[in-house]
Amino acid sequence: MNMTPVIQLQDLYKSYGSTPVLKGINLSVSAGQVVGYIGPNGAGKSTTIKILIGMLPDYTGEATVLGLDVKTNSLEIKRRIGYVPENAALYDTLTPMEYLQFIGQLYGLEFEQIERKALELLRLFQLNDYTNARMTTFSKGMRQKVLLISGLLHNPDVIFLDEPLSGLDANAVVLVKEIIRQLANSGKTIFYSSHLMDVVEKISDRIIIINQGQIIADGTFAELQHQRPESLEQLFAELTGSEGQTGVAEEFIHTLKN
Amino acid sequence: MTPIILWLLDRFRSLFQTMGADYDQLRAIVQVxxxxxxxRSIVTLGRYGKQSAETNNSFIRILGIYMLVGALSR
Known part of the structure; x- marks a missing residue:
């Protein structure tokens, strides 16, 4: 295993209009790590991921993926990474098979190879009865499964997952967690953003918490826990400055009543 | 209809390649x-809500309608 970092960010700044979103992110991730990237809504999680996959080119600072600069080599990077977005617009008049064929072709895979892989993967996600059904009728979780497959179809070295578990049932969550774990064991790097603390706690080798565009905690769960021996949920609340949610909830109910 | 359009597109393969496009990707996108x-079920064609057949050439039909509207609004 080479020790050059797979993902590296240096002094990354990004703003939408005049609103700064990222205020100097520094991080480096080496191969085979599962990084859990968490933060409150609007903290800049998805923005960071979008910059890393080359979707947002207008940032300042340095960003490299697989040793390639995101600004100059974004096409090459896109070929070698996998990305599962939070809420992608699936072409829902297509069937899963047609959709995966399309995505596979864009990655330059052979027709037979895609078909074989897609059938197998759909079967493993228990979608084999729906291989040739239009996705218009699919539930959120079923779409998410198709999306996961499409992001991993070309067997990428680095995988960016933005809320990959949303809408999945409990069994599928267990399955995806296990898949992530085993992908990492085979040397792939996974950059994972989520709101589900218990999942992050279990699968991540390293947890990065960001708030208001800045990294406020970085380390293994054990290291973070060492500072304050609580659950990740409490730690998260404490670090992002939103304690006393009971009071807020009471206020919310009170406002509704008036 | 789609195979004909793709066949026509294939004739221009080298043209697209000299313009710097990845032809296989382009073809996949056009096909999809x-x-x-x-x-797509199109309201104006009066087939809204019907489960559409594999192909019904609604794309060609809508192009016909565009042509008509274009000619009338000259």
Missing amino acids: KLMMDNR
């Missing part, structure tokens, strides 16, 4: 777009 256009 045509497939979706033919499946």
Whole structure:
């Protein structure tokens, strides 16, 4: 295993209009790590991921993926990474098979190879009865499964997952967690953003918490826990400055009543 | 209809390549777009809510309507 970092960010700044979103992110991730990237809504999680996959080119600072600069080599990077977005617009008049064929072709895979892989993967996600059904009728979780497959179809070295578990049932969550774990064991790097603390706690080798565009905690769960021996949920609340949610909830109910 | 359009497109393969496009990707995109256009149920064609057949050439029909509207509004 080479020790050059797979993902590296240096002094990354990004703003939408005049609103700064990222205020100097520094991080480096080496191969085979599962990084859990968490933060409150609007903290800049998805923005960071979008910059890393080359979707947002207008940032300042340095960003490299697989040793390639995101600004100059974004096409090459896109070929070698996998990305599962939070809420992608699936072409829902297509069937899963047609959709995966399309995505596979864009990655330059052979027709037979895609078909074989897609059938197998759909079967493993228990979608084999729906291989040739239009996705218009699919539930959120079923779409998410198709999306996961499409992001991993070309067997990428680095995988960016933005809320990959949303809408999945409990069994599928267990399955995806296990898949992530085993992908990492085979040397792939996974950059994972989520709101589900218990999942992050279990699968991540390293947890990065960001708030208001800045990294406020970085380390293994054990290291973070060492500072304050609580659950990740409490730690998260404490670090992002939103304690006393009971009071807020009471206020919310009170406002509704008036 | 789609195979004909793709066949026509294939004639221009080298043209697209000299313009710097990845032809296989371009072809995949055109193919999928045509497939979706033919499946879309179009309200003006009065087939709203019907489960569409594999292909009904609704794309060609809508192009016909555009032509008509274009000619009338001259």
